[in-house]
Amino acid sequence: xxxxxLLKSLEVPGLAGFDIYRKLGGYASVEKAxxxxxxxxxxxEVKKSGLRGRGGAGFPTGMKWGFIDKSTDYPRYxxxxxxxxxxxxxxxxxxxxxNPHQLIEGMILGSYALGARTSYIYIRGELFYVLKIIEKxxxxxxxxxxxxxxxLGSGYSLDLYCHPGAGAYICGEETALIESLEGKRGNPRxxxxxxxxxxLYDCPTVVNNVETIAVLPWIINHGADAYAAxxxxxxxxxxxxxxxxxxxxxxxxxxxxxxxxxxxxxxxKYCGGIRNGNKLKAVVAGGSSVPILPxxxxxxxxxxxxxxxxxxxxxxxxxxxxxxxxxxxFIVMDETTCMVKNLLTFARFYHHESCGQCSPCREGTGWIxxxxxxxxxxxxxxxxxxxxVSISKHxxxxxxxxxxxxxxxxxxxxxxxxxxxxxxxxxxxxxxxxK
Amino acid sequence: MSLVKVxxxxxxxxxxxxxxxxxxxxxxxxxxxxxAMCYYSKLEGSGGKCRTCLVKVAQGSAxxxxxMPKLVPSCRTVVQNGMVxxxxxxxxxxxxxxxxxxxxxxxxxxxxxxCDQAGECSLQDLSYAHGLADTQTIEERRTFAPIDIGDxxxxxxxxxxxxxxxxxxADQLTDxxxxxxxxxxxxCEISTYITKAVDNDFSGNMIDVCPVGALTDxxxxxxxxxxxTKPFDAHRDCPKCSGKVVLWMKGEEILRVTGRKDKYGExxxxxxxxxxxxxxxxxxxxVEGPRKIERHSVIGQNHYEK
Ligand SMILES: Cc1cc2nc3c(=O)[nH]c(=O)nc-3n(C[C@H](O)[C@H](O)[C@H](O)COP(=O)(O)O)c2cc1C
Ligand code: SF4
Ligand code: SF4
Ligand code: FES
Numbered sequence: 001x002x003x004x005x006l007l008k009s010l011e012v013p014g015l016a017g018f019d020i021y022r023k024l025g026g027y028a029s030v031e032k033a034x035x036x037x038x039x040x041x042x043x044x045e046v047k048k049s050g051l052r053g054r055g056g057a058g059f060p061t062g063m064k065w066g067f068i069d070k071s072t073d074y075p076r077y078x079x080x081x082x083x084x085x086x087x088x089x090x091x092x093x094x095x096x097x098x099n100p101h102q103l104i105e106g107m108i109l110g111s112y113a114l115g116a117r118t119s120y121i122y123i124r125g126e127l128f129y130v131l132k133i134i135e136k137x138x139x140x141x142x143x144x145x146x147x148x149x150x151x152l153g154s155g156y157s158l159d160l161y162c163h164p165g166a167g168a169y170i171c172g173e174e175t176a177l178i179e180s181l182e183g184k185r186g187n188p189r190x191x192x193x194x195x196x197x198x199x200l201y202d203c204p205t206v207v208n209n210v211e212t213i214a215v216l217p218w219i220i221n222h223g224a225d226a227y228a229a230x231x232x233x234x235x236x237x238x239x240x241x242x243x244x245x246x247x248x249x250x251x252x253x254x255x256x257x258x259x260x261x262x263x264x265x266x267x268x269k270y271c272g273g274i275r276n277g278n279k280l281k282a283v284v285a286g287g288s289s290v291p292i293l294p295x296x297x298x299x300x301x302x303x304x305x306x307x308x309x310x311x312x313x314x315x316x317x318x319x320x321x322x323x324x325x326x327x328x329x330f331i332v333m334d335e336t337t338c339m340v341k342n343l344l345t346f347a348r349f350y351h352h353e354s355c356g357q358c359s360p361c362r363e364g365t366g367w368i369x370x371x372x373x374x375x376x377x378x379x380x381x382x383x384x385x386x387x388x389v390s391i392s393k394h395x396x397x398x399x400x401x402x403x404x405x406x407x408x409x410x411x412x413x414x415x416x417x418x419x420x421x422x423x424x425x426x427x428x429x430x431x432x433x434x435k
Numbered sequence: 436m437s438l439v440k441v442x443x444x445x446x447x448x449x450x451x452x453x454x455x456x457x458x459x460x461x462x463x464x465x466x467x468x469x470x471a472m473c474y475y476s477k478l479e480g481s482g483g484k485c486r487t488c489l490v491k492v493a494q495g496s497a498x499x500x501x502x503m504p505k506l507v508p509s510c511r512t513v514v515q516n517g518m519v520x521x522x523x524x525x526x527x528x529x530x531x532x533x534x535x536x537x538x539x540x541x542x543x544x545x546x547x548x549x550c551d552q553a554g555e556c557s558l559q560d561l562s563y564a565h566g567l568a569d570t571q572t573i574e575e576r577r578t579f580a581p582i583d584i585g586d587x588x589x590x591x592x593x594x595x596x597x598x599x600x601x602x603x604x605a606d607q608l609t610d611x612x613x614x615x616x617x618x619x620x621x622x623c624e625i626s627t628y629i630t631k632a633v634d635n636d637f638s639g640n641m642i643d644v645c646p647v648g649a650l651t652d653x654x655x656x657x658x659x660x661x662x663x664t665k666p667f668d669a670h671r672d673c674p675k676c677s678g679k680v681v682l683w684m685k686g687e688e689i690l691r692v693t694g695r696k697d698k699y700g701e702x703x704x705x706x707x708x709x710x711x712x713x714x715x716x717x718x719x720x721x722v723e724g725p726r727k728i729e730r731h732s733v734i735g736q737n738h739y740e741k
Binding site: 170353356358363370387399400 | 484486505511535541621
């Protein structure tokens, strides 16, 4: 396996406890950064590493930090997005549960770089047991002098809190997360202004994903160049992929970005091929929100080049023939899977999770679900298929937050690549795959 | 204040820096003004939700002429010097508006014949202008039973478009907010806090800001279709508010009292519940004269214009 940054020591018993973590070299990056680096130097290092946000959008992390205006007296906040709720994505939980100190260590680095005195880990409500683990780890970090007043005698002080949400996918959208953290209803804010300007309590704020934050210690310990040496093109480093579906070995894998998709699916090192020797039918490569691709297009781009696990390669061909790396939720479907039913499952999710603020998403997601239900039940018409496409087109780009797009893309792509299957449902008046 | 120049549908207008596209368009007036179902100039933070006011920014500014990648809500997008905006001249905008209108209607009960708001309803206006003649939905609509929120206000949640205006009225005008939005997505409902009723001096303004018939005046319910009543500007000496209202009369009878709305359906000033609900006698008011209503739906046809 490639360089293991995030999963390396996860099997070590007791890793969640401070002592074992420390023995394995934990918190060394905090010592190094507080002693040798100014906050701006930490930011510069992260910029140089080429690290991109692992929450889904892949925005360059150092650049995001650079948007923070440090010249004012306003408090600044660093927030960890631990709302992980995208269907197919279950990587952050793994880190939080097994290696909470790595996340805390990253939180200290990020907070120091931004000059934040108070930072938050916003965790999804259902992960209450992980909250308990993180809270215990935070208490240990306090008692060992890595959190609180005057950390390691450096003069830098930081308070860190772990705050549970009530279990809403939408609270993973960073401005909804901020609203929720402020104690309000988790409605996404209308942007601009972006959180870097007006964020938590109206102060400059950076929100980063758990995985993004958890790699920071490695970058500081080993240097930006070592990190940038891993990966391919503008996709630097490693990425956690949570693989699920009809594969022989579902689980969480750390891959070097640039790994061929074919190798990821079929090699024994990773997914171990399709269950029962079945044929691969389709893959959702980056969590339920990204466009679904049929087997031929996920293994090779439209140009016939091998498709790689990287931001660029997965996006090759745009949405016509490509998709996105997204959050790394890799859902594999074999020939027994009904594309309509799968889409219906996704549609039900987005309908259920829409916050209801803006009309296209509030009304459109429910409408899509109902039409899909009809088609799956064998009561659909050919017109319904076109209607699905037109509804998704009218949601896309017209909403307050990207949840609307996330609901629309899977619909548009499923019909684009599997139209025949939708039509078969209509013609046969039942699901052609159900016996 | 510095002035900036912006072009909307090929008409140039000069506005103060910081003005939104919608308000710049209102300065021009006429049919380049995008419809606004959730924005309300008197309510802080309103707008951005209904998406009926989406427009295309073909040129961002004189300095950075790149177009904006998506349609933007004109009520929440600030103009830049040299910005070029397309509203009714953009087929893309018109298509989106048609789609938004359809979205707003798929769960709407279309019970105009028994709705007190009919005739002065922003959703009716929007549907006349941008609605489809036919429906593409055969799905069941989501339904709620009507409830009383307070003894003077009726809530028909089925008709609500979730513009959040009433929540903002309660938040910004009254000292204790007792209602808000419960639930998510199309299950959202406006509701009071457990058993609390909406009860304070200015709560009645919720009725006036509601663009549809979701919040109606119980003291006027089913008394008359609004187009059979005649609006008169009137005032009284009120210790709580300006006392400047519109009386809706049928013959000699005052059937309803509301605030004074401008041509965009926004109140000029908020009025108190005393004026609205408790003063329906001739002797209570100093009548100023007939009120001209400038709206394009049926209420505008009330013959006070030449
Ligand atoms: C509906 C929705 C849900 C999201 N959920 C998450 C989430 O659970 N975790 C996450 O890290 N980012 C999530 N995001 C992305 C965040 O808004 C934000 O971009 C991210 O936290 C930034 O972190 P990064 O730069 O480290 O990727 C979500 C976005 C949307 C629109
Ligand atoms: S797109 Fe959906 S989730 Fe996002 S703000 Fe609008 S209604 Fe809420
Ligand atoms: S009840 Fe009326 S004012 Fe309140 S959110 Fe619904 S439509 Fe808007
Ligand atoms: S008026 Fe602009 S989005 Fe509703």
